[in-house]
Amino acid sequence: KKCEDDGPTSTSPAGPMTTWPKGRPVPLVLILALTFTLSLVRTLKWFSSPSPSLSSPVSSSACFAALPFPLTPSRNLPHRKLPAVGRGLRLRMAVAAGVTEEGPGRLLFLSKYHHRELRLRGGETSKPLSSSSMKPGSRHRCSPRSNVSNKNLEDKEGEGVKDALRIVKKACDALSPLVRSIYYAQTSETCKQKADKSMFTIADGLVQELLISKLFSRVRFKAIVAEEDVQCNIESRPYSVGDYHIPLDSEIAENIEAARETLNIYAQELETLEAKNPIFNGLSLFLDPIDGTKEFVNMKGHCCTICIGFAKDQQAEAGIVYRPIPTPNTWAAGCKSEEYFEHELNEYHDDGGGNNGRSTLLTPSKSSPFLVQLMERLDAEHLAVGGCGHKALLLLERPNTWYILDRGLSRWDTCAAQAVIEAHGGEMMKLTAFCDEDASETKNYAYAETSVNLDWNPKAKLTPYNAKKKEVVEDVVEDGDVLGLDEVLPYANICGVVAFPKTSMKQLQAIEAATKSAAFKFEPYFT
Numbered sequence: 001k002k003c004e005d006d007g008p009t010s011t012s013p014a015g016p017m018t019t020w021p022k023g024r025p026v027p028l029v030l031i032l033a034l035t036f037t038l039s040l041v042r043t044l045k046w047f048s049s050p051s052p053s054l055s056s057p058v059s060s061s062a063c064f065a066a067l068p069f070p071l072t073p074s075r076n077l078p079h080r081k082l083p084a085v086g087r088g089l090r091l092r093m094a095v096a097a098g099v100t101e102e103g104p105g106r107l108l109f110l111s112k113y114h115h116r117e118l119r120l121r122g123g124e125t126s127k128p129l130s131s132s133s134m135k136p137g138s139r140h141r142c143s144p145r146s147n148v149s150n151k152n153l154e155d156k157e158g159e160g161v162k163d164a165l166r167i168v169k170k171a172c173d174a175l176s177p178l179v180r181s182i183y184y185a186q187t188s189e190t191c192k193q194k195a196d197k198s199m200f201t202i203a204d205g206l207v208q209e210l211l212i213s214k215l216f217s218r219v220r221f222k223a224i225v226a227e228e229d230v231q232c233n234i235e236s237r238p239y240s241v242g243d244y245h246i247p248l249d250s251e252i253a254e255n256i257e258a259a260r261e262t263l264n265i266y267a268q269e270l271e272t273l274e275a276k277n278p279i280f281n282g283l284s285l286f287l288d289p290i291d292g293t294k295e296f297v298n299m300k301g302h303c304c305t306i307c308i309g310f311a312k313d314q315q316a317e318a319g320i321v322y323r324p325i326p327t328p329n330t331w332a333a334g335c336k337s338e339e340y341f342e343h344e345l346n347e348y349h350d351d352g353g354g355n356n357g358r359s360t361l362l363t364p365s366k367s368s369p370f371l372v373q374l375m376e377r378l379d380a381e382h383l384a385v386g387g388c389g390h391k392a393l394l395l396l397e398r399p400n401t402w403y404i405l406d407r408g409l410s411r412w413d414t415c416a417a418q419a420v421i422e423a424h425g426g427e428m429m430k431l432t433a434f435c436d437e438d439a440s441e442t443k444n445y446a447y448a449e450t451s452v453n454l455d456w457n458p459k460a461k462l463t464p465y466n467a468k469k470k471e472v473v474e475d476v477v478e479d480g481d482v483l484g485l486d487e488v489l490p491y492a493n494i495c496g497v498v499a500f501p502k503t504s505m506k507q508l509q510a511i512e513a514a515t516k517s518a519a520f521k522f523e524p525y526f527t
Contacts, residue, residue: 161338165319166342167266168308171211171215171266174258175263178255178259183325191296196464202246204227204228204230208227209234214267216270221281221284222283222449286308287412301326304387307320316414318334334423341423341424358379360402361378362402363384370518391417395421395426396501401503402507406526418444421500430455430496431498434512453494461525
């Protein structure tokens, strides 16, 4: 009406009021500014509303009714757009499924620029997970903040590796009784020494056969790389591993049948998952059925793990490291690209002596002069334990812990361990790359099916463990120089290993300097 008046101004008790010239449309900028102001006031008014006490129950209907826009309660985390706040910033709100009668719900704000969590109705933000807050047998799920993706929540509906890992974890649960029954009933007939001087037990053969021929039988991987090469019969009694026949009426035979039937069920779940979202044809499986077989034979079951790793584009993509012998079972699984990490780990207890802020260095029982020199320079606590998978879990359980090794490992030892550590926010890399001054070397091992070692190290030594022809090493020279690339096994890790969790990042520069200094005085014994 003011635009239709003849005069340019009119008066009011409050003074002169300017009117818009007659016939000229109201600018779009003014309309947008008014809309933005009203939306902002409405949102701020809702946030500033008084909150009831946390002791009083808050119903889901009350929480949804308090929202400044219509939203239907759903356990599928519906996403509704909020009004834009500032140029280039878009907020999305997800009302979590935890809005129940027992406590407040949560609002999760995700944007390209930030990631934060607020409690509805006056609650406090939950504290971040730390190794000191872990409870025995407790389950935690978290996404490493340092690797938060810019993808919206809707973009994650197609991800399926983490769902596969959860099914694989259930399969490990089903295999645990079998592994324990072999562990406590082992004799000289159930274990032997292989040509590379490492140990083999019937648990290695049975677990590998059950995982490959049962659990993963209905999905097609790009490649399968497993440690053991042995024929097993798990279809009918008497069951056998190589030339060893399992007694007909033994507990081991019963556990084989129970595990076989259960894994067939989980194989169907993997098949259903693959039908919905094909993921396995781009992944290579790296499997160590029992990592730490020497510890298995020596009755150190807490050091033994099942390591199942998935590689993509020659990099460790996802994995699970699982201790099958201790009860309750402890494990960790993760996939960095899907921001997934889940575990049930032991709580670290200080026995009173403590390490007084010193670093803890995980090494094998026999340390090379390089490792001895490194421990002296760091004044580090020395913890000699076996099993690469076990050491990876210790990194997640103990604060300020490092794993540095110059002697031999294999790709099936490190694939799952690396994936889990990186999903948690830490790193696992080659020792040669860690000591490389000009950073000319690739940081990680290459995980791919191959007939030639993809990570060559001219300083490595030839041993029965990494040599293709064991008899040549034993007959000619023990621990001699590598003669050529064709002499080394394709999956031998001859560049050493350095691993650390995100809780040890503060010591990175000191550890790196000490490692380079120790390597200068005593060359690492790469095997």
